[in-house]
Amino acid sequence: MPRALLVEADGGSRGNPGVAGYGALVRDATTGALLAERAAPLGRASNNVAEYSGLIAGLQAVLDLELAGDAEVTVRMDSKLVVEQMAGRWKVKHQDMRRLALQARDLVRQVEWAGGQVDFRWIPRADNAAADALSNDGMDGHTVRRDHGGAPADPDAPAFGEGWAPVAEVVLSTETTPTLEGSCRVVLVRHGVTEFTLARRLDGRGGADPELAELGLEQARAAAGAVRDLLARSEPGPVTVLTSALTRAQQTGAEIAAALGVEPSVDADWDEQSFGDWDGAAMSELAQGHRDELVRLRSDPDYARPGGESHRQLAARVSDAFARAVARGGTVVVASHRKPLMCVLAQVLGIDHERIWSIATAPTSLTALEVWPDGGVQVAFVNDVHHLQGLETA
The missing domain is CATH 3.30.420.10 (Ribonuclease H-like superfamily/Ribonuclease H)
Structure with missing residues (x-):
């Protein structure tokens, strides 16, 4: 029983x-x-x-x-x-x-x-x-x-008295009390697919900067509807839409901003990592001709291609962008890229660089976090792609 x-x-x-x-x-x-x-x-x-x-x-x-x-x-x-x-x-x-x-x-x-x-x-x-x-x-x-060991409680016993566990006296202070008021919700949205995405080509900051493909535009519209529906189920407070400076993220953010009735703002620190001389290169070509360097780019946080930036450099600027977004309060929707979104999740969850590639962030997937002034962070969900049902997948 x-x-x-x-x-x-x-x-x-x-x-x-x-x-x-x-x-x-x-x-x-x-x-x-x-x-x-x-x-x-x-x-x-x-x-x-x-x-x-x-x-x-x-x-x-x-x-x-x-x-x-x-x-x-x-x-x-x-x-x-x-x-x-x-x-x-x-x-x-x-x-x-x-x-x-x-x-x-x-x-x-x-x-x-x-x-x-x-x-x-x-x-x-x-x-x-x-x-x-x-x-x-x-x-x-x-x-x-x-x-307790399960003995029946004495209804006449005092709520606090002899036989209790040791008591810790706590000095109450509003300066040291965790703050639960004034949280900021952050919704992270990866951009829709481009022709580079479909061809599995690297496309970072300083690269070709392509526009969304037709499928990417459809994905962005679907993501915009999903964000609108998500916020309609809660009390979002003031809503801000931020995008990276790259075209594909700005196009995705523009669809979301239009659905929410706000104007998007650009923060270039949300840009994708710069891959330097590898920008535009196909992953299949790199895997065949530059396997060791490719493995190092993924595994060594301080390795950067000529003219590019390391993962550690990327993580530093994304951390600054994330802090600025949280400081806005209310609900902040960010249209960005795979690596920056991975950096945010790695930061708030304490994931080291070796495990960062385990985080899935599909094109126009939604990831939501809630951040409190006392430093508390809660990840509500990651890589939500339910809005893409019925669309062709990349």
């Missing part, structure tokens, strides 16, 4: 936003045994951020205790907002909660992958007293982490 578990979670903020903390506990739903308790301060945050943090702590406790397999987990909270958003009935509109909602959903998926299932249920505040008491411990600056 599946094991039934209860996760009770809560969070609070004294001032909203103000001094905040969360609390969560896990019970055996059949016996009432208390299995885990969690609480921690959050510094300055809103009630909603604190409530989501409690939910995350409770789900993480289920996974930490290795209880997810075949478990029927019922999450009980007195936050109507969190319950309805996690159930998928309400949108997550505020930027400061989007990352936390994505994190909670990822934990739900981990429970499901382990063989369990998760259900969300709203309860009146009076029925959530234990989690509320733990959240107050968090607001008082206490960090609580205790895993």
Whole structure:
């Protein structure tokens, strides 16, 4: 028989936003045994951020205790907002909660992958007293982490007292508190195909700079519709479209900007890598006549062709372009090229140069990231090409 578990979670903020903390506990739903308790301060945050943090702590406790397999987990909270958003009935509109909602959903998926299932249920505040008491411990600056042996909980025991795990006093400071407000969503779009793409020829910064092929124009229009639909499902805030200085990226960006009703801007640091004397060369010719140099170009981040630039040089300018894009806030759509998009993903995911070629970025594929002022980054998806269904592939 599946094991039934209860996760009770809560969070609070004294001032909203103000001094905040969360609390969560896990019970055996059949016996009432208390299995885990969690609480921690959050510094300055809103009630909603604190409530989501409690939910995350409770789900993480289920996974930490290795209880997810075949478990029927019922999450009980007195936050109507969190319950309805996690159930998928309400949108997550505020930027400061989007990352936390994505994190909670990822934990739900981990429970499901382990063989369990998760259900969300709203309860009146009076029925959530234990989690509320733990959240107050968090607001008082206490960090609580205790895993129990499964003995029935004493209903008369204080929420915080003798027998608990050691308490860490935390100095609350708005200067050191992670900032969840003011995130920037970045949507990366690779340009459509050109005749060089179709012929598998290198085409970097300083090369022939061809226009999109007819197929590439169709791909760009499809990508523009996909970006428009993506933003229509959320609260995008101010929208900016950036392109590299190369023609194929500007054409792709122009289609996207037209679909969104904005004017595109050019940032040349999003240009493709310069391949120097190899610009325009066919990959098949290079593989036959210059195999060692080709391998070195892919494997040595400091190797550059005469008149070209190394991967490290490319990554440095793309990193600067990415920082400028994020500083704009709202939603920034960037029409760029394969190597620059790979550089961004390698930077935010900590992927070394040897593994960078494992990242797929097909022509007019969509990749989305969310970046917070505290340095947090979440990659929502990579290489989405669903909008290209029905089109000829390159």
